[in-house]
Amino acid sequence: MRDASIYAHQGFANVLGFGRKSAIIFVDFTVGFSDPEIFGGGNILSAIEASESLLKAGRELGVPICHTRIVYADDGSDLGVVAMKVPKVATLTESHPSGNFVPSLMPVTGEYVVRKTQASGFFGTGLAAWLTSRGADTLIVAGCTTSGCVRATVVDAASANFRPIVAADCCGDRALESHANSLFDLNQKYADVIDSAKIIAHLRGSGGQ
Amino acid sequence: MRDASIYAHQGFANVLGFGRKSAIIFVDFTVGFSDPEIFGGGNILSAIEASESLLKAGRELGVPICHTRIVYADDGSDLGVVAMKVPKVATLTESHPSGNFVPSLMPVTGEYVVRKTQASGFFGTGLAAWLTSRGADTLIVAGCTTSGCVRATVVDAASANFRPIVAADCCGDRALESHANSLFDLNQKYADVIDSAKIIAHLRGSGGQ
Amino acid sequence: MRDASIYAHQGFANVLGFGRKSAIIFVDFTVGFSDPEIFGGGNILSAIEASESLLKAGRELGVPICHTRIVYADDGSDLGVVAMKVPKVATLTESHPSGNFVPSLMPVTGEYVVRKTQASGFFGTGLAAWLTSRGADTLIVAGCTTSGCVRATVVDAASANFRPIVAADCCGDRALESHANSLFDLNQKYADVIDSAKIIAHLRGSGGQ
Amino acid sequence: MRDASIYAHQGFANVLGFGRKSAIIFVDFTVGFSDPEIFGGGNILSAIEASESLLKAGRELGVPICHTRIVYADDGSDLGVVAMKVPKVATLTESHPSGNFVPSLMPVTGEYVVRKTQASGFFGTGLAAWLTSRGADTLIVAGCTTSGCVRATVVDAASANFRPIVAADCCGDRALESHANSLFDLNQKYADVIDSAKIIAHLRGSGGQ
Numbered sequence: 001m002r003d004a005s006i007y008a009h010q011g012f013a014n015v016l017g018f019g020r021k022s023a024i025i026f027v028d029f030t031v032g033f034s035d036p037e038i039f040g041g042g043n044i045l046s047a048i049e050a051s052e053s054l055l056k057a058g059r060e061l062g063v064p065i066c067h068t069r070i071v072y073a074d075d076g077s078d079l080g081v082v083a084m085k086v087p088k089v090a091t092l093t094e095s096h097p098s099g100n101f102v103p104s105l106m107p108v109t110g111e112y113v114v115r116k117t118q119a120s121g122f123f124g125t126g127l128a129a130w131l132t133s134r135g136a137d138t139l140i141v142a143g144c145t146t147s148g149c150v151r152a153t154v155v156d157a158a159s160a161n162f163r164p165i166v167a168a169d170c171c172g173d174r175a176l177e178s179h180a181n182s183l184f185d186l187n188q189k190y191a192d193v194i195d196s197a198k199i200i201a202h203l204r205g206s207g208g209q
Numbered sequence: 210m211r212d213a214s215i216y217a218h219q220g221f222a223n224v225l226g227f228g229r230k231s232a233i234i235f236v237d238f239t240v241g242f243s244d245p246e247i248f249g250g251g252n253i254l255s256a257i258e259a260s261e262s263l264l265k266a267g268r269e270l271g272v273p274i275c276h277t278r279i280v281y282a283d284d285g286s287d288l289g290v291v292a293m294k295v296p297k298v299a300t301l302t303e304s305h306p307s308g309n310f311v312p313s314l315m316p317v318t319g320e321y322v323v324r325k326t327q328a329s330g331f332f333g334t335g336l337a338a339w340l341t342s343r344g345a346d347t348l349i350v351a352g353c354t355t356s357g358c359v360r361a362t363v364v365d366a367a368s369a370n371f372r373p374i375v376a377a378d379c380c381g382d383r384a385l386e387s388h389a390n391s392l393f394d395l396n397q398k399y400a401d402v403i404d405s406a407k408i409i410a411h412l413r414g415s416g417g418q
Numbered sequence: 419m420r421d422a423s424i425y426a427h428q429g430f431a432n433v434l435g436f437g438r439k440s441a442i443i444f445v446d447f448t449v450g451f452s453d454p455e456i457f458g459g460g461n462i463l464s465a466i467e468a469s470e471s472l473l474k475a476g477r478e479l480g481v482p483i484c485h486t487r488i489v490y491a492d493d494g495s496d497l498g499v500v501a502m503k504v505p506k507v508a509t510l511t512e513s514h515p516s517g518n519f520v521p522s523l524m525p526v527t528g529e530y531v532v533r534k535t536q537a538s539g540f541f542g543t544g545l546a547a548w549l550t551s552r553g554a555d556t557l558i559v560a561g562c563t564t565s566g567c568v569r570a571t572v573v574d575a576a577s578a579n580f581r582p583i584v585a586a587d588c589c590g591d592r593a594l595e596s597h598a599n600s601l602f603d604l605n606q607k608y609a610d611v612i613d614s615a616k617i618i619a620h621l622r623g624s625g626g627q
Numbered sequence: 628m629r630d631a632s633i634y635a636h637q638g639f640a641n642v643l644g645f646g647r648k649s650a651i652i653f654v655d656f657t658v659g660f661s662d663p664e665i666f667g668g669g670n671i672l673s674a675i676e677a678s679e680s681l682l683k684a685g686r687e688l689g690v691p692i693c694h695t696r697i698v699y700a701d702d703g704s705d706l707g708v709v710a711m712k713v714p715k716v717a718t719l720t721e722s723h724p725s726g727n728f729v730p731s732l733m734p735v736t737g738e739y740v741v742r743k744t745q746a747s748g749f750f751g752t753g754l755a756a757w758l759t760s761r762g763a764d765t766l767i768v769a770g771c772t773t774s775g776c777v778r779a780t781v782v783d784a785a786s787a788n789f790r791p792i793v794a795a796d797c798c799g800d801r802a803l804e805s806h807a808n809s810l811f812d813l814n815q816k817y818a819d820v821i822d823s824a825k826i827i828a829h830l831r832g833s834g835g836q
Contacts, residue, residue, distance in 0.1 A: 003384035006250050010383070011297050016290065020553060041215050077739040078753055080370040080760045081225065085398060088220050112704040115742070117753055118368035119398070126705055126744055126751040128546065133579040133707045135438060137553060147394050152364050159327035159361075161289040161547040174219070175212035181390040185356050189294060189328075229762060286530040287544055289551045321495040324533070326544055335496055335535055335542040337755065342498045342788040344647060346762060370759040421802035424668050428801070429715045434708065459633050498788040499643065503816060506638045536786035537816075565812050570786075573779050577745035579707040592637070593630035599808040603774050607712060607746075 003184075012188045016163045018202055019137035021209050023064040025114075026051060027121055027143025027150050029105045030069050032098030038088070039098075040174060044144045047172030050196055051142045052104050054170050057200045059108075061208030064134040066112035068121045068149070069099055078117055119152035128160050138163045140199055141191070142170030147178035154191050164191035167199050212393075221397045225372045227411055228346035230418050232273040234323075235260060236330055236352025236359050238314045239278050241307030247297070248307075249383060253353045256381030259405055260351045261313050263379050266409045268317075270417030273343040275321035277330040277358070278308055287326055328361035337369050347372045349408055350400070351379030356387035363400050373400035376408050421602075430606045434581045436620055437555035439627050441482040443532075444469060445539055445561025445568050447523045448487050450509070450516030457506070457516075458592060462562045465590030468614055469560045470522050472588050475618045477526075479626030482552040484530035486539040486567070487517055496535055537570035546578050556581045558617055559609070560588030565596035572609050582609035585617050630811075639815045643790045645829055646764035648836050650691040652741075653678060654748055654770025654777050656732045657696050659725030665715070666725075667801060671771045674799030677823055678769045679731050681797050684827045686735075688835030691761040693739035695748040695776070696726055705744055746779035755787050765790045767826055768818070769797030774805035781818050791818035794826055 007013055029048055032038040058065050070092045072078055083089050092099040107113050114125045121127050131139065139162045143150045150171050157164040166186055173179035187193040203209075216222055238257055241247040267274050279301045281287055292298050301308040316322050323334045330336050340348065348371045352359045359380050366373040375395055382388035396402035412418075425431055447466055450456040476483050488510045490496055501507050510517040525531050532543045539545050549557065557580045561568045568589050575582040584604055591597035605611035621627075634640055656675055659665040685692050697719045699705055710716050719726040734740050741752050748754050758766065766789045770777045777798050784791040793813055800806035814820040830836075 003386050006245070006383050010248060010250075010295075012295050014294055014296065016293050036215070039219060041219075073740065075736045077737055078757060080753075080756055081367045081372055082399065084225050084372075085223055085367070085400075086219075086221050087223065109702045110704055113700065118756075119364055120368065123365070123368045124751060124753040124756065126707075128550075129577065129579040129707055129745075129751065130705060132546075132550065132555065135555060137550065148398055152368075155328055155361050155364070156332070158290045158294070159329065159332045159547065161550040163290055163293075174215050177212050178390060178394050181387060182394075185387050185391075189357055190291065191294075282531065284527045286528055287548060289544075289547055318493045319495055322491065327547075333542060333544040333547065335498075337759075338498055338536075338542065338786065338788040339496060341755075341759065341764065344764060346759060368756065370756040421804050424663070424801050428666060428668075428713075430713050432712055432714065434711050454633070457637060459637075499785045499790055500817065502643050502790075503641055503785070503818075504637075504639050505641065537782055538786065541783070541786045566816055570782050573746055573782070574750070576708045576712070577747065577750045577779075581708055581711075592633050595630050596808060596812050599805060600812075603805050603809075607775055608709065609712075 007188045016192045018165065019163050021136050022138040022140055023066065023131055023134055023136035024054065024058045024140040025121060025153065026055065026067045026105055027141065027153055028068055028070060029102050029143060031100055031102055032092060033144050034102050042172060042174040042176050042179060044172035044174065047144055047170050048102055048105060051170040054142055054167055054196045054200060055105055057203060061203050063203060063208050064136060066114055066130060067101060067107045068114040068116055069101060070117060071099060071115040072117055082118065119149045120156045121153040122156035122160065131162055138165060140165045140167060142167045144172045146171040146173040147175065147182040151182045151186060154186050158190040165199060166191045166193040167196040168193050170196050216397045225401045227374065228372050230345050231347040231349055232275065232340055232343055232345040233263065233267045233349040234330060234362065235264065235276045235314055236350065236362055237277055237279060238311050238352060240309055240311055241301060242353050243311050251381060251383040251385050251388060253381035256353055256379050257311055257314065260379040263351055263376055263405045263409060264314060266412060270412050272412060272417050273345060275323055275339060276310060276316045277323040277325055278310060279326060280308060280324040281326055291327065328358045329365045330362040331365035331369065340371055347374060349374045349376060351376045353381045355380040355382040356384065356391040360391045360395060363395050367399040374408060375400045375402045376405040377402050379405050425606045434610045436583065437581050439554050440556040440558055441549055441552055441554040442472065442476045442558040443539060443571065444473065444485045444523055445559065445571055446486055446488060447520050447561060448516065449518055449520055451562050452520050460590060460592040460594050460597060462590035465562055465588050466520055466523060469588040472560055472585055472614045472618060473523055475621060479621050481621060481626050482554060484532055484548060485519060485525045486532040486534055487519060488535060489517060489533040490535055500536065537567045538574045539571040540574035540578065549580055556583060558583045558585060560585045562590045564589040564591040565593065565600040569600045569604060572604050576608040583617060584609045584611045585614040586611050588614050634815045643819045645792065646790050648763050649765040649767055650758055650761055650763035651681065651685045651767040652748060652780065653694045653732055654768065654780055655695055655697060656729050656770060657725065658727055658729055659719060660771050661729050669799060669801040669803050669806060671799035674771055674797050675729055675732060678797040681769055681794055681823045681827060682732055684830060688830050690830060690835050691763060693741055693757065694728060694734045695741040695743055696728060697744060698726060698742040699744055709745065746776045747783045748780040749783035749787065758789055765792060767792045767794060769794045771799045773798040773800040774802065774809040778809045778813060781813050785817040792826060793818045793820040794823040795820050797823050
């Protein structure tokens, strides 16, 4: 049996739909992830470009917006398993240029910035509490990498009962096979995976909810 | 650039190695996941067979062992986003046969059973606290599905700084492409992915540590 | 400076008020906590009596309701630090009479039952996810003991940005000084502490929101 | 029945003892909490003085050390329930003098600094993961306020199965009754509460374990 057909046979991939109120998260769109010599590559640059429209629409409509970045301590005191696997994450410190947001997706005042050291935007952060404070039950997800921090964030969102809506064209990965496979898996089990044009159309139609 | 080569170029996939003390987790090896008509299929049956040897060795050597199963309330009061996406998970209740462990991997007295409603064995459970109480810093992972509950558990283990060692042949998935891709991703970013024979050899050589 | 005055001087104890939508939690009103020979005593019986009215009103008005109980594994495989400090918690197993709810506050179908091993109803459970799935931003809290599981649950609710409203007369403790002091602390820092009559009046006035 | 006697009758307050390896946490010893006009008062200054000796001993013996401070975003985007209850916490931003550590307990390179927005040092932070990475199973706790951030941190440590050892004289509170009552409660249910002299003696005797 081919992959998609066994999922269909077992009743996966139902549509969540948008809930009562959405927020948008931009995961790890930082300089280091836009540069193939550091952590970038693949289709990340096109994801950044698509995300610019999503961010613009979200701001116009007053949607609660947050951004994540990886920040390790200057002295490495909080490095752990991930840094054993991928030592270069240790360079992503507070003031290192690689760790700053790309200029076109720079947070503005009032947008919540999640500092994190792990893949998921929820792990060891205030993200769930922030969504609760905003009354959000739906989390629109853009970011990189699809198979890394995006996927981990989406899985945690689903576990915490925030409906994840993945903006497919706003997600990028250095590895295109992993990108495609993660979007497939996420759509089967955890999230609605749709294009940002449809998401923006929904937000415009609902007055930003 | 092909997927593996960009990871190599950016310095991923270093080896974690075993830490000071290991525990083993068997993720969701329950009846429903062994049956292709429910949630099974693919290479899950062969993962069960390989896991029998790992469990036997772990027991002989006194390694702390835990097992996860999905348990939803009989009245559906704890159903959430995942059950919207995959409605059939609602059948996995306390006493439904689908939710019980497969006979060959049935927990015995003293082994910790994690009841969970989400993909990750860590989310909303006492798993991290149990590992801490056992002094474990390394988590050997077997189970199904590779791209679902295994992957989510491994990512959370890495985030919590327990070194994940994935027993490749003891993991199974209904979807073989997703299985292979998840093992690839996990090995690049979060875990050592090795065969159970090597894991058992390590445990024997270290007296079960 | 007396305790209350320094808090006033520093600007503590502002009123949260009810949010958009409330849920009610009844913490650990089980047989063992109603019996002074086990874990009961103090004013717990009067808290149970007051809670009966709160539960009745909540049900009439369709407020989402949950109940917590402590459940340890029969084989003690999940005992930890709290059980070192208070060994008798090990008796609170699935089928032991001490661990069952008191008859007058027995959950009914559709009410969420949180199984927990720690003080807080949030720690290692699906409580936050359940509140999110219900769209609740406010958590009305009754239960025992005030200085133990109630307080821990309230602190976590505030941390997760669910507004805690403590029903003062529906909370009880084996130790009356600790009860009074915890209500004082909670009201200064984390919660509104008010009588259940006022809470019920609010719920009636808002149609159960 | 008096408070202590009912606890004794029910078998509370057993001794945890030190485990295999300790870490030390200094909770919120920042300028704002040392000043009675901001968040200080009571016996916090004497707790700071006692903590200086504990920190010195910990450093000499190579004990893993961490420090917590409250840090809210400059734009208030992460304010939540606690800030509704205590609005002045909004002043504790990255660069505001109130939020910086007191000079005598300033972290040095290699000591882990936990940035937090909630009472507990564990909530929404990497503290548990850091303890795991250090192989610690015991958490020595100093800080302020005893009834606030110290207590919440201790309760979470116990829940996560890190043995909490509270350095009684190194904890302070603006409210002396709450201080005494919290030490009493913590010792009954969650932690060993002992003087720092005994803790330092243990660490010296065990070579910093």
